[in-house]
Amino acid sequence: MRLVMQPDKMGSYAPEDVVFLLRDISNVSLELNNEKREQLIQSGTHYSEMLPVEYQPSEAYMALFYKTLDAYAKRIALAVGIVAEQIVARQGLEHLVLVSLARAGTPIGILIKRYIEMRYNVQVPHYTISILRGRGIDETAIQYIFAEHPLARIQFIDGWTGKGAITKELQQACEHFNVNNEEQLDATLAVLADPGHCTSIYGTREDFLIPSACLNSTVSGLVSRTVLNLQFMKEHDFHGAKYYKELEDVDVSNLYIERVSAYFEQVKKEVEQQISKQPQSPVTWQGMKSVEAIQRELGIANIHFVKPGVGETTRVLLRRIPWKILINPKYANELEHILLLAKEKNVPVEEYPNMSYACCGLIKEV
Template sequence: MISTLQPDKMGSYAPDDVLFLLRDIGHVYLELDNEKREQLIQSGTHYSEMLPMERQPSNTYMNLFYKTLDAHVERVAIAVGVVAEQIIENRGLENLVLVSLARAGTPIGILIKRYIAMRYRVNIPHYSISILRGRGFDEVAIRYILTEHPLGNLQFIDGWTGKGAITNELIHSCQKFNAQQPGQLNANLAVLADPGHCATIYGTRQDFLIPSACLNSTVSGLVSRTVLNLQFMDANDFHGAKYYKELEDMDVSNLYIERIVTCFEHVQSTILQQFQEQVIAPITWEGMKSVQKIQRDFGIENIHFIKPGVGETTRVLLRRLPWKILINPQYLHELEHILLLAKEKNVQVEEYSNMSYACCGLIKAL
């Protein structure tokens, strides 16, 4: 069980906010444009073996990010508090370790850690690790955490759920790990928004925009997507990522955290009221049923080409080749950034209300 490997120093967050358990692969050029990446992914290359280009967002888009943050800051702060209270009710504070799934989970993990520090005056350790669809979580990182915290009660955190692929991946990874180290890991995932109806701990089941979904590395500590490419990486080492120091001028990672943290005290009574009133509904995988319906309605062969939810649709527009975007009309007033990106990229937008999501991105089959 003992882990002697040390991760590389990574990211623009304060060291007390999070420790990324990653290997810096900044020396390797893996960035490809969306067209080339899409061709490789659709012809069988795993998405984690290469990286999307990280481009500077337009001024219009950044203004929209700030506007979105202003509009949603209280909603995010309340969801963070409700999730944190559930974690403490389920796990207690003793030996609690927060483990966020890089990279969308990282700012959420920091916010939960900050909320617990504010309300309970306890500094909970927080790590960020890689998990990849079809390849599981980084076992080297998990062993590192359990070496540092032998009695650690690990709580996994992500930003939101889509159709539940990462939820499933986490369950399988924990089962595989627990087969070697009995009973160490609990696969219950905590997220702010669970429109997929597949997380055990959630702030809301509504598909709302978590503003950090609008940007890439510049809101995630300047860290790239995580990489596992055994052509130049060691299978017995941490998964890799890049630290985009050159984007420091446009980094809003810490601004984002501080903006939400300053809201906590102001919304404290709402958090406690929502937490006390919340009836945790069972996991129904409702989102997956919506996805299967979309698959039938649009004749899509590969279910991986359907990316439901605000966060996933944003990612499709930022780093995949979109075919069309489905918009649930009842959420139209919350999807300004989706409509702007679709317009910038000349992607067709279609109304589609029969889903548990606000919107859904469909990837173009090449």
């Protein structure tokens, strides 16, 4: 009999929307400013051992968040529906368990769960677990899910793909798990946007702005990014995260879910039409070819310094030390929030048409 650990209750979402399989480490001080974190990361400290200071958006930036949410809510609802239908077709409903990758996957997982409920009148279990580049998936969380749902068909969910690092990490982690356990995991990742061409379950391959990429914890249930630091955490426990209760006044996590899910009924027909005519286009890792070309042309030493796509570029501006931002002029009118952040932080912006992404963030070597 396997001893099953219990996670901490955390996050500002309703428990029927998602259960975070995480250990609450709110009492530990881990936040470092971006300069200090960048130096540590570039000298070999793993990013999961510390946290960035939560970016507090300016009024202009929040106004832009609301504006983009209004502009994109229906487009997101459509992508959510397309992904939800693909998941149901692949996994069935009987033993389906949605598992989103903390934290960008969490709001997307909730939206997919709600779409399935609207469409099939079934409440599918939904959990959020941690995955860390170079450190794999939280296997304690996976064991918990199988203890709760012995026949679970787990579907992993994330927000978007960049160059596919997490997609590859997930594949390796599932292989490792499957060799050592009777239960088996399917490593196929479902995402709203797959501009990197790294997965077969996606809402769109267009690199478009998913507004939940614009903010940090305040659009992800007030939960920090996940932490694995054995100086103060037990081995074989859940990965950790902080719950920023003090940000409740500026939390838009549930507002985001409500705004998007309000369009579900409206997009249902279009979802069916798109599903019926969507060709199964192959996984080509095309995005990685763009990244390698950028690395070559600009003489960038480390491929990890190239962060392609709207979601990843936003993160570079919020959490890292950017060197410059590349913009694909074809998408220029959709990148208002990137341009505003770059201006706020004095980061140079250059046009670069020759990539499969709308934009790309380049990290400064420190």
